[in-house]
Amino acid sequence: MRLEPPMRNRADRLFGATVGAAAALLMLVLAWVLWDVVRQGLPMWSWAYLLDEPGNAGRSGGIAPILVATLAILGVALAVALPLSLGTAVWLAEFMSGRAMPVRLALHALAGVPSIVFGLFGSAFFSAFLGLGFSILSGGLTLACMMLPLLISTAEAGLSALPDEWRRGGAALGMSRASLVLQVLLPAAAPAVVAGAVLAVGRATAETAALIFTSGYVDRMPGSWLDSGRSLAVHVYDLSMNVAGGDRAAYAAAAVLVVLILIINLSAASVGQRWALRRLTLA
């Protein structure tokens, strides 16, 4: 969508400059925060850091078990949240369109519930009631619950924004609802879905309170989905808030977390891109 309408006059150039300045300001602050993190955390980095177990309450050694636990928890969360949210979004947009308002309200309300409440819910439901105890599974499921409102909202917004003509056109062509959704609608809504996914994953990886109560504090290499495991964010929290002299290690772990987010976001963007390219254009 590269339109190049002209920048005619002073007002236009001012507009461009203001908007550009805003974007630049944000990137500068981002750079400031990242610089702070990397500057303090980088000295601890090495290949050994990624492969060793933590020692001395996390102030030395590495973060291998924590990385594995983080990926496992995220994996569970995404495996549960993505299908559920996409399915719900499609159902809302395609089968409930027009009557979706109360559901949208409820979803937004849930997005406002503090994460610590989700943590307590997870602890009461997944850990205690379902008997999962302090485990990766429990943490991942709790995170999935947290991600659902955001994912469903953004995906549904993306889908219901698509022109109705497409759906009528698809029906006129004799396409089944399923293939219409899969091959036309979802790919067209891909930018929205990816946006939601990026935000939700960002929130999930940054989450601390919810995980302390569900996947726990243990920094041992997890042996099964039912083992307790410490996530990177919890590790950063503990090192900076509870362990004396843990600041350096906290920043090192935070830097790894940032790299992880970067990788996930890049993958999400490329998946979204390929998906969007697949679509059959009806317009």
Next chain:
Amino acid sequence: MHNRINRRQLLFAALGTGASTLSSPAWSAERLTLTGSSTVAPLALEIAKRFERLHPGVRVDVQSGGSSRGIADARSGAAQIGMVSRALNPDERDLTASTIAMDGISLIVHRSNPITTLSDDQVKAIYTGQIKNWREVGGSDRTISVVNKAEGRSTLELFLAHYQLKNSDIRAQVVIGDNQQGIKTVAANPGGIGYVSIGTAEFEASHGAPIRLLDMAGVPAAVAEVRKGRFPLSRPLNLVVRGEPSPLAKGFVAFARSTAVHDLVEAQFFVTLAPN
């Protein structure tokens, strides 16, 4: 020493039960869970790891959640051992506490503040808002920013008891949650005053944090003084159990109190008890 991920060790732990029954007591296949104070948790974690290494096949899981959770879980059986960063209250006599370390509490101010000590009365006046400027106690002309701990924390209770105050008497400008937050908050504010764990404060001060520990009743705030028992304000770090603990739990508590883990206690900047 830092262990690399040893696949065999993993498999071993996952399979659980013991080819190691020859070398360890009958509780090799058991699992121990500790929950409670986030202050004790890092220490307990390291002790647990050393314990596991000495008794292959045993698993000791340490979770946090706060001292109150430690008490509640020890009572309900959700955990075999609770971690509590204070002495037990009179209404908690159904539990048995075993102290594994001591933690002194000292007042800290910003390093740029020339004050080196405050009398009990001065501290009370500052914390109740009667003295609002450092000038009034011999410092520079700067507003005092009082840093207090949030309700329910054991450090707060200790502080209130020592200075005979009620929490509603205190007029604070900042309320903090965890230990390190206190240090960082005072370090960020030249007019700040707060109270934190001595060991942590000593460490941070020696590593460049712009804070100073205040003497209390003539005794310098130092881990050495707490060890000698001369420092007036300190709290015990306890492992609590209900009733008769399992042999594994008993063994762990004994290990945690032994000289074999003194280096771990000191690495967390707590004070070891006199060797028995």
Next chain:
Amino acid sequence: MRVASDLIASRLLGAFAGTAALLLALVLGFLMREAAPVLSAGHVWHFLTDDGWYPLEQRLGLLPMVWASLAVLLGALLLAVPLGLATAVYETFLAAPAVASVLRLGMGLLAGIPSVVYGLWGLTMLVPLIAGWQAPGTSLLAAVLVLALMIVPTVAITGAAALARVPLPWLQGASALGLSRRTLVMGVALPAARGGIVAGIVLAAARALGETMAVLMVAGNVVQTPGSVFDPVRVLTANIALEMAYATGDHRAALFASGLALALLVLALTAMAHLAQWGAGHAP
């Protein structure tokens, strides 16, 4: 819907939607059950009129913290919405494709930095700066600044997605009419994307209201109605985090009730946003 695959699809989708609904209903139900002891009219009266928050002395005045949460939210939105939208506009209409990708990546990164890190950065960088101006430094202002930084990605990313949805023919038509880029953006694209943008702002507001860790570290946590931006304040979420570990009985229920209040606040915001758009017509 005559094809077999459609039947299967709709059943499957229904199942997914049902599971999601069940989980979320459970969360809501849990919240309400834990808050139940204090949801009577008498208690709510106490929340609104008690003098001060001293739960151990049965004084449960929530209002100062409600004002604090609202003030922090307002401040953060005032900063984040213009900045976020400007970034979204820049990324969609003005930036070269390479720059736009970098911007998108940057926003995604901002969204993924843990709140602890934002809190630490705020405590070590922002608070001393503010303290130099006016003690104690940990203040409403610090919370607003940090929170704005944290929710800007939500506004920017959802805003950009909404702008990308504006039908190309509309933009092409505007361009063909000879409209300048500024007019195209302000007069065609933004209004057309209004629905998605507002939805994104509501999500950002929800995030802001629910944020705990970063605000807890830089806001000061003193229970008082803010009088100036330099006053230390305690928001509802920080209160829950600080006290949940040891709260029992009515106190604990009151904490859950404040969580419920937050959810209701977001509900109100959503409803208001929806009303404000009434008559927006067919907006993407």
